[in-house]
Amino acid sequence: MTDVATSLNAVLERIAHVAVRAGRPVPGLVAVSKRHDAAAVIEAAHAWRQRCAERAMACTGVAFGENYVQEAVAKRVQVDAAAPPPATWHLIGHLQRNKAREAARAFDWVQSVDRIAIAEALARHRPASAGPLQVLVQVNIDDEGSKAGCAPDAVEPLCDAVAALPGLALRGLMAIGRAHDDPEHARPALRAMRGLFEQVQQRHAGIDTLSMGMSADMEVAIEEGATLLRVGTAIFGARG
Numbered sequence: 285m286t287d288v289a290t291s292l293n294a295v296l297e298r299i300a301h302v303a304v305r306a307g308r309p310v311p312g313l314v315a316v317s318k319r320h321d322a323a324a325v326i327e328a329a330h331a332w333r334q335r336c337a338e339r340a341m342a343c344t345g346v347a348f349g350e351n352y353v354q355e356a357v358a359k360r361v362q363v364d365a366a367a368p369p370p371a372t373w374h375l376i377g378h379l380q381r382n383k384a385r386e387a388a389r390a391f392d393w394v395q396s397v398d399r400i401a402i403a404e405a406l407a408r409h410r411p412a413s414a415g416p417l418q419v420l421v422q423v424n425i426d427d428e429g430s431k432a433g434c435a436p437d438a439v440e441p442l443c444d445a446v447a448a449l450p451g452l453a454l455r456g457l458m459a460i461g462r463a464h465d466d467p468e469h470a471r472p473a474l475r476a477m478r479g480l481f482e483q484v485q486q487r488h489a490g491i492d493t494l495s496m497g498m499s500a501d502m503e504v505a506i507e508e509g510a511t512l513l514r515v516g517t518a519i520f521g522a523r524g
């Protein structure tokens with residue numbers, strides 16, 4: 285196996301192990317491929333499908349995460365040509381209004397919706413033929429230094445707005461935990477996110493996705509009830 289294949293399998297094993305230990309459903313995985321080339325993504329896609337085939341499972345969970353619209357568009361063309369779909373592509377980076385048109389066409393999910401103007405722009409540009417764009421509302425749960433993500437008290441109105449827009453399907457919440465030397469220090473914010481998620485679920489019964497946890501804090505995130513992890517470095521190695 286290649287390095288990427290070995291690391292991807294190790295991450296998937298680890299996720300399952302920690303979830304079982306914590307008594308949680310096994311969360312999904314978005315492999316974050318930003319600043320890694322198409323060849324690495326193709327390796328990961330093949331390894332992922334092979335793993336499903338070995339387990340005689342439907343391979344519905346193959347997903348890649350990208351931060352920049354242009355980079356993702358170029359990569360997706362190459363990956364689709366080399367590895368047959370279905371893989372889903374998630375935009376996880378901050379989205380500017382002038383990129384919303386391209387993003388609405390290029391991605392299956394946008395996890396970084398943090399204001400109504402962006403939601404409206406995505407809805408306007410989502411081609412009807414592509415089906416609804418899957419949307420997560422990004423919450424700034426603990427990072428005062430970052431402007432990305434809406435404030436916790438803005439989550440409900442923004443979720444209501446997304447749910448009402450044609451072309452968008454509200455699926456849940458996303459948060460980027462602040463970096464800590466000790467992943468245990470990430471726990472209070474991750475726990476607060478789970479609380480917020482359950483609160484939003486009372487209004488929007490259909491939502492099923494809480495995206496949190498990266499390479500450094502994925503175990504704590506699983507324990508605190510993440511349903512989707514975004515892992516880059518532990519799969520693809522350090523970014524150049």
Ligand SMILES: *Cc1c(COP(=O)(O)O)cnc(C)c1O
Binds near residue numbers: 316351377498499517
């Ligand atoms: C880069 C990135 C990740 C992955 O981070 P790793 O530490 O490499 O696992 C996850 N989420 C977001 C929003 C990112 O920008």
